[in-house]
Amino acid sequence: MANKLQPNSCVTGKVRLSYVYLNKPKKNEAGEDVWSCQLLIPKTDKETLDKIKACIAAVKTNANAINKWGGKVPGELKLPLRDGDATADEFPERKGCWFTNCNAWQRVPVFNRDREEIMDPTEIYSGMYARVSLDFYAFNNSGNKGIAVALVGVQKLADGEPLGGVRRDPGNDFEDGYEDDDFLG
Numbered sequence: 001m002a003n004k005l006q007p008n009s010c011v012t013g014k015v016r017l018s019y020v021y022l023n024k025p026k027k028n029e030a031g032e033d034v035w036s037c038q039l040l041i042p043k044t045d046k047e048t049l050d051k052i053k054a055c056i057a058a059v060k061t062n063a064n065a066i067n068k069w070g071g072k073v074p075g076e077l078k079l080p081l082r083d084g085d086a087t088a089d090e091f092p093e094r095k096g097c098w099f100t101n102c103n104a105w106q107r108v109p110v111f112n113r114d115r116e117e118i119m120d121p122t123e124i125y126s127g128m129y130a131r132v133s134l135d136f137y138a139f140n141n142s143g144n145k146g147i148a149v150a151l152v153g154v155q156k157l158a159d160g161e162p163l164g165g166v167r168r169d170p171g172n173d174f175e176d177g178y179e180d181d182d183f184l185g
Contacts, residue, residue, distance in 0.1 A: 006058075006135070007054070007055070007058035008055050008058045008059050008062065008135060008136045008137065009055065009133070009134065009135045009136070009152070010048075010051035010052060010054070010055050010133075010134055011051075011131055011132070011133050011134070012039065012041065012048045012051070012052075012131055012132045012134065013045050013047055013048040013131065014045070014129050014130070014131065014157055014158075015039045015040060015041050015042075015045075015048065015129070015130060015131070015132060016039075016040040016093070016097075016127065016128070016129055016130075016160055017037045017038070017039065017040070017126060017127070017128055017129075017130055017132075017154075018037065018038040018039075018040055018093060018099075018126045018127070018163050018164075019036070019037060019038040019101075019126060019164075020037045020124065020125055020126040020128075021034070021035055021036045021037065022035055022036075022037060022107075022108055022110055022124050022154065023121040023124055025107075028103075032105065033105070034103050034104070034105060035103070035104045035105075035106070035107055035108050035151065036101065036102060036103040036104070036151065037101075037102060037126075037132075037151065037154075038099055038100070038101050038102075039099060039100050039101075039102065039132060040084065040093060040094060040097040040099050041097055041098045041099065041100070042096060042097055043096055043097060043098060044096075049081075049098060052080075052081055052100070052134075052136075053081070055134070055136040056079060056080070056081070056136060056147055058136070059136050059137065059138055059147050060073050060077075060147075062138070064138070065137070065138030065147075066138075068138045068139070068140045068145075069138060069140055069145050070140075070145075074145045074146075076145070077145055077146050077147065078144060078145065078146025078147070079146060079147055080100045080101070080102075080136070080146070080147055080148060080149045081098050081099075081100050082098065082099055082100065083098060084096070084097040084098060084099045085097075093163055100149050101149065102132070102134055102149040102150065102151040103148070103149070103150065103151055104150060104151040104152070108151050108152070108153060108154060109153050109154070110123075110124050110130075110153075110154040110155075110156060111153065111154065111155045111156070112155070112156055113155070113156070113157065115155070118156060123156065124154075124156070125162055126162060126163040126164055127159075127160040127161050127162040127163040128156055128158070128159055128160050129156070129157045129158040129159075129160050130154050130155055130156050130157055131154075131155045131157060132151065132152075132153070132154050132155075133151075133152035133153040133154075134149050134150065134151065134152060135149070135150040135152055136148070136149055136150070137150060
């Protein structure tokens with residue numbers, strides 16, 4: 001039986017994950033543990049972009065959100081969807097994509113295509129492709145007002161070229177046919 005999503009919730013199409021903290025959390029500015037990732041959404045994926053825009057619109061008309069913002073939608077509302085082409089010189093993986101960051105304050109399950117939870121942490125990394133379940137919500141922190149994205153769950157669809165922080169196989173460093181002259185013995 002499928003869950004009925006709320007107007008502020010959606011499941012993406014195939015996106016690429018970057019800055020993945022799904023195996024272990026990272027600390028946010030307040031020192032709290034946060035599980036998170038960045039979604040790279042191809043600009044050609046109109047269906048996912050339309051879902052996200054509908055969620056943002058739903059939050060903007062939600063009475064609780066409007067109360068959180070002081071009774072009206074702010075003119076300088078911070079929105080979660082950003083143009084990756086604007087930062088593609090520094091982050092080339094964002095070229096041709098929209099991106100958004102999403103967070104959770106508890107561990108988020110990552111499932112395979114068969115909806116079985118992935119237990120091997122090496123299968124979860126920046127660069128993999130996935131569908132992602134998201135909730136959008138209003139925030140008002142120290143005068144910053146906007147819409148943020150909560151990470152609900154992840155379904156890995158495919159492996160991809162790992163992004164950033166990739167280590168080489170150190171075993172390959174020793175393939176030079178070294179000969180031991182045994183100068184100590």
